[in-house]
Amino acid sequence: MGSGPSNPDPRVLHAMAQDLLGQFDPAFTVIMEETQAELRRLFQTRNRGTFPVSGTSRAGMEAAVVSLVEPGEVVLAVENGRFGRLFEEIARRAGAEVAVLRAPWGTPVDPVDVERALARRRAAVVTLVHGETSTGTLNPVAEIAAVAHRHDALVVVDAVSTLGGARLDVDGWDVDVCVAGCQKCLGCPSGLAPVTYSDGVARRMAKRGTLIRSNYLDLTQLERYWSPERLNHHTAPTTMVYGLREALRLVADEGLETRIRRHEAAGQAMAAGLRALGFLPFGPPPGPLKMPMLTPVLVPEGVDDLKGRARLLDEQGIEIMGAFGGLAGQVWRVGTMGYNARRAPVLRTLTALAAVLGPLPGGASIGEALLEADRYWETLAAAS
């Protein structure tokens, strides 16, 4: 119940227990095509270059940067949290000249600040995190993409935590490259990183003047395996693809709109329940710039971060996350992602927190908190 990985739907795990097909077996290439079609639907894009990279989300971020950016090009890394900073590090190692726009952790990035940074120094690429799980903040991707494009920069977006759980519209928002993960709102184990990029990006990568510094993460080669050419590259992790395909089927069955509303309801329920228990919220207030699937709260007065979380795990089998950098020890992050964005895990987590911590100052009874949380599912039912 932290910031991911989330517990997968048992149907996803069951799919992963099936025996292997060869990666060029026609039965498997059908699975690949289904996976790509569902990913396009989910990213809301018509990009041909849409497929999972064979590594965790971070591999997808690195594949995007190393394939797109030539050494010496300027990358503007927009940072209002831990994962924005990760882009900075990846770009630096890829040989980019990195300019950094730092914004306060826990506050959405202001597009005006991006405009100013690009006016000060031209950049080829802007990197940006959609849902900054280190603080629970959503950044205004469409607005920042528009700013970047006015300055002839491409935008690379990390949507690891938001794909399948919040509104994300790659074509509508004019995002050039978008990278996701499967272990958050998609509810599939970690190990693949869905990416999508525009035809313009594909052309730019094809005609770059320097060799892409990675073979394993070279998107131009990976796209050739994930296309009718079926270029022989690495040995595909077919079991992971089974899992992702099943997870995407479950999204399609549920319907993306319903799924997004479910994540909103679960996040509101968790936030309401935590508030009722006496927790104080951290990060943006409810609204379009708060991540629905992650609820950050202040660690209660008098509670030790590590000891509190260790007891929750030992005594109750529930994992929630601490925080990074200056927020470490101050903030807990409670997730409601994928299969965990349901009534039972929310109620269970609230009960476990109450059992471990006892009453908090100003908190209601656990019974009241549970009923407070549970109300939000009624909203969901009424809306659907």
Place this chain on the structure above:
Amino acid sequence: MGSGPSNPDPRVLHAMAQDLLGQFDPAFTVIMEETQAELRRLFQTRNRGTFPVSGTSRAGMEAAVVSLVEPGEVVLAVENGRFGRLFEEIARRAGAEVAVLRAPWGTPVDPVDVERALARRRAAVVTLVHGETSTGTLNPVAEIAAVAHRHDALVVVDAVSTLGGARLDVDGWDVDVCVAGCQKCLGCPSGLAPVTYSDGVARRMAKRGTLIRSNYLDLTQLERYWSPERLNHHTAPTTMVYGLREALRLVADEGLETRIRRHEAAGQAMAAGLRALGFLPFGPPPGPLKMPMLTPVLVPEGVDDLKGRARLLDEQGIEIMGAFGGLAGQVWRVGTMGYNARRAPVLRTLTALAAVLGPLPGGASIGEALLEADRYWETLAAAS
């Protein structure tokens, strides 16, 4: 039944269907430690730096090269097949000056040639493939490592196809870095790349003058996650680790020596059965420089490579592999790896080939071929 991936033991798939643990959950770190201990036993090493990289075998090869080699350093890539050539490409992209020693495909590399190449041009690193699955050839790793060390070069060995199926002795052979895969003789789906490297290599990586060009494949950071420090790096693909741990347990239960003999028996059985059916062998003759787990044969006269293999897959559900480069269309590669190195898959594959191709010139009846193949298991039983 090709050159891998092989079908996993059902117990491995079952392990992968278990629900997730967080990557810092004490229950999971116990699994990590067990995995590392079993990997050390299998690599026959005491190297502290022993853990799986979160990607397929190729990611492990790239992690080794990109973490070890600084841009501008000379790498001697020893190539007598497709996978030796892959090291060349990876090293070039990592910014190395690459010298290439080409040897004929299908013949083991002669250490004398390596000696001459290093005398002509000093190199910091020599890359070498232990089992070259493109041709079924084993290279003399210990001898080449000794040559490299006389010339102050480190040796990076690809043991992707041999770990868990053939003799491999990292410490005894004085191998500096060894990279493996889990989808061949370990019988686990593709997606993790076990690596091991000496303390000397770890020190060299720690004090390099330039930033490692990859964050995702930076062995110095990965080692800090796979150690009591538990550095927060990428979101570990825990499901894959479950699979690998189970595969390693099965190796331990069977005993490494028995497992190696089983792979030898299965390879001999397959080779004998194919010979009896009228197939002509390709590559090194039986002996210490032939891979036991892969049997390359010439595509029979009058049979079309692609059509023959497509019929085998369509009509019989059996996949075998074609070949690369100049051997494409000429050679088929039949594997007996991991869970497929058993009586039933060998007999089934021989029967399927006979059913699809009909009698070959000079071939015995299918009945005789099966009995010929099956004899080798008696050898195994007698030896154990």
